[in-house]
Amino acid sequence: MKFDIYHATRYVYASAVRDSFNDVRLQPMPIPEQKVESFLLRVLPAARLTHFKDFYSNWVNHFEILEPHSYLMIEAQSRVITLPAAPLPEEKLCSFEKMRAAPNIERCFDYMLASRFVELSPEAWKLAVDATHGQDDAWLAVLALMKFVHGFLKYESFSTHVHTHMSEVMKDKRGVCQDFAHLLIGLCRALKIPARYISGYLATETASATHAWVEVFIPGHGWRGVDPTHDRQIDETYVKLGNGRDYADVSPISGNYRGTLERKMTVEVKITPVA
Amino acid sequence: MLSRVAHSLYWMARYIERAENIARIVDVNLQLLLDIRNLDEKRLIEYWSPIVQATGEEGAFFKLHPHATGQAVTEFLVFQNENPNSIVQCICSARENARMVRDQITLELWEELNRLYLFIRSPQAREVWERSASEFFQEVKSSSLHIIGIMRATLIRNEGWWFVQAGQFLERADKTTRILDVRYQSLPERGVPERITPDQALEWSAVLRSCSAWDAYKTIYAADVHPRRVAEFLLLSEDFPRSVEFCVMELNHALRQISGVAQGKFRYDAEKIAGRLVAELQFNTIEEIFDIGLHRYLDDLQLKLNNIGDALFRTYIYQPFQNPDEVHMVQQEEQQQQAIGN
Numbered sequence: 001m002k003f004d005i006y007h008a009t010r011y012v013y014a015s016a017v018r019d020s021f022n023d024v025r026l027q028p029m030p031i032p033e034q035k036v037e038s039f040l041l042r043v044l045p046a047a048r049l050t051h052f053k054d055f056y057s058n059w060v061n062h063f064e065i066l067e068p069h070s071y072l073m074i075e076a077q078s079r080v081i082t083l084p085a086a087p088l089p090e091e092k093l094c095s096f097e098k099m100r101a102a103p104n105i106e107r108c109f110d111y112m113l114a115s116r117f118v119e120l121s122p123e124a125w126k127l128a129v130d131a132t133h134g135q136d137d138a139w140l141a142v143l144a145l146m147k148f149v150h151g152f153l154k155y156e157s158f159s160t161h162v163h164t165h166m167s168e169v170m171k172d173k174r175g176v177c178q179d180f181a182h183l184l185i186g187l188c189r190a191l192k193i194p195a196r197y198i199s200g201y202l203a204t205e206t207a208s209a210t211h212a213w214v215e216v217f218i219p220g221h222g223w224r225g226v227d228p229t230h231d232r233q234i235d236e237t238y239v240k241l242g243n244g245r246d247y248a249d250v251s252p253i254s255g256n257y258r259g260t261l262e263r264k265m266t267v268e269v270k271i272t273p274v275a
Numbered sequence: 276m277l278s279r280v281a282h283s284l285y286w287m288a289r290y291i292e293r294a295e296n297i298a299r300i301v302d303v304n305l306q307l308l309l310d311i312r313n314l315d316e317k318r319l320i321e322y323w324s325p326i327v328q329a330t331g332e333e334g335a336f337f338k339l340h341p342h343a344t345g346q347a348v349t350e351f352l353v354f355q356n357e358n359p360n361s362i363v364q365c366i367c368s369a370r371e372n373a374r375m376v377r378d379q380i381t382l383e384l385w386e387e388l389n390r391l392y393l394f395i396r397s398p399q400a401r402e403v404w405e406r407s408a409s410e411f412f413q414e415v416k417s418s419s420l421h422i423i424g425i426m427r428a429t430l431i432r433n434e435g436w437w438f439v440q441a442g443q444f445l446e447r448a449d450k451t452t453r454i455l456d457v458r459y460q461s462l463p464e465r466g467v468p469e470r471i472t473p474d475q476a477l478e479w480s481a482v483l484r485s486c487s488a489w490d491a492y493k494t495i496y497a498a499d500v501h502p503r504r505v506a507e508f509l510l511l512s513e514d515f516p517r518s519v520e521f522c523v524m525e526l527n528h529a530l531r532q533i534s535g536v537a538q539g540k541f542r543y544d545a546e547k548i549a550g551r552l553v554a555e556l557q558f559n560t561i562e563e564i565f566d567i568g569l570h571r572y573l574d575d576l577q578l579k580l581n582n583i584g585d586a587l588f589r590t591y592i593y594q595p596f597q598n599p600d601e602v603h604m605v606q607q608e609e610q611q612q613q614a615i616g617n
Contacts, residue, residue, distance in 0.1 A: 009610065011607070011608065019604070020607070022607060048535040157613060160611075161611065162609045162610065162611040163609075176611060176612070176613035177612060177613055178611055178612045178613060199612060209613065210610070210612045210613070211612060211613075212612040247612070251609045251610075252609075252610055252612075253607060253609065253610065254606075254607060254609055255606070255607035256604045256605065256606055256607060257604065257605065257607060258602045258603065258604055258605070259602055259605070261605055263608060265608045265610065267610050
């Protein structure tokens with residue numbers, strides 16, 4: 001499917017701020033599962049854009065505004081064609097025994113450890129083991145964990161914030177897709193299945209917004225996207241922006257500035273299917 | 276890029292270029308001595324004094340040496356540790372700067388620079404020097420050219436590269452003006468000299484050779500050496516890579532690569548002064564320069580080049596001390612990822 005994606009983020013500061021340094025991760029990844037036809041980033045006040053690839057191969061646009069400003073707008077516009085791989089069948093594909101070889105095949109060490117928003121606690125391990133009922137196949141275990149997370153958490157907008165840790169999500173049993181993804185990552189890693197956080201967009205008839213899901217590494221089948229918020233494998237309605245250990249690695253816009261903490265952020269995302 | 280890294284890359288390039296140019300100046304003047312007849316002590320001192328002046332270190336020199344004798348001058352410019360701009364000290368400083376940013380440069384560059392450093396600090400260097408000074412200078416010059424070639428062929432073209440370029444061309448422009456200024460005492464204060472003696476022609480061809488400009492000059496003016504043409508070539512040539520105009524154009528380009536400001540515009544002081552100097556050199560004629568007086572003009576040029584260096588330092592390197600009550604950095608608000616309408 002082909003989409004036009006418009007993503008505008010506006011900041012209004014109560015008083016002028018300065019020395020603003022920002023990293024923007026809003027450029028869809030050029031990967032076999034999607035083709036990026038165009039990408040345009042606009043920043044106001046006008047600033048010189050530079051770009052680089054980060055440690056996780058995400059494409060980062062960077063800009064700096066040193067002069068005082070009380071308004072900042074970041075507008076990303078992209079056109080993407082999604083070409084998803086066929087979903088994997090729900091059958092035995094890779095035993096836990098074979099899973100052990102994963103670090104030899106793929107650089108996935110980072111995706112097996114605790115990270116900023118994900119912990120490897122005994123509680124998480126217990127949840128994971130209970131949810132998989134002694135399953136000996138890693139892929140079926142992932143599907144079981146996804147189903148479990150989907151049922152375990154209640155989707156509730158504004159119940160969590162952008163920096164909510166997985167342990168709080170486990171306790172409160174509610175959250176948004178970001179929290180669903182963090183919990184599933186934690187459970188997968190507890191069973192030594194490499195799992196990474198994916199930032200992107202979801203474009204269905206009912207939803208048109210930024211989204212987060214999970215990719216797990218299955219030897220022989222590569223990284224496979226699973227969406228715990230909807231309990232399904234990813235399809236052509238998912239557009240991938242970046243990957244990392246958790247949200248902290250792929251935050252769409254992150255940065256620092258000098259000045260007031262009184263500020264207001266508004267985000268507008270519009271995704272239109274193109275014939 | 277960290278300011279500290281930019282600063283080290285910039286000075287590494289400057290010191291390499293400086294060592295090379297001092298080697299050029301001393302080398303050519305030593306060779307030139309062979310051509311001068313009736314040398315007595317007084318003439319020798321008259322000959323060597325301007326060379327100390329050209330390097331801009333007169334103060335330091337006369338603290339250490341009462342008279343500008345040939346031996347004192349060469350010792351001062353080549354080996355003296357008390358002179359921060361002697362060839363040995365320049366190479367030590369270049370290496371020290373390179374060492375601080377070892378992770379930003381290539382292995383090949385580091386090894387060549389380190390090799391030159393080890394050579395120049397070894398007793399062998401003295402031996403070569405005493406056997407044949409020109410062989411010694413050849414070693415310094417070719418190593419410097421080798422390093423410039425390695426930088427061009429192996430350094431990644433990021434911001435750091437443009438700081439290297441800025442340092443290199445700023446230093447080269449400055450040293451070319453100083454080499455050109457060595458023989459100013461033989462010129463009238465203002466205006467172009469009418470006729471010059473064969474001895475003077477020899478001196479001016481030495482100036483050309485100091486800048487490796489002899490062959491390039493010959494292709495344009497044949498063997499007709501005249502101060503007017505030498506000055507025009509070394510100041511206003513657009514094509515000769517050691518002429519002041521060429522160097523300032525490259526410097527201006529590098530500064531704009533760093534700041535991202537287009538030609539013809541400016542945002543920071545360094546590119547303002549550099550852009551203005553380019554225009555001035557482009558729209559100047561050699562007659563006008565001689566009308567002002569070559570020495571005065573070169574003095575002024577050196578001042579402007581120093582100002583570019585200072586402005587570059589203030590804009591990119593200098594970090595003023597921050598008051599504790601200064602506003603702190605805060606994190607930009609981040610957006611939560613949530614699919615609405617679930």
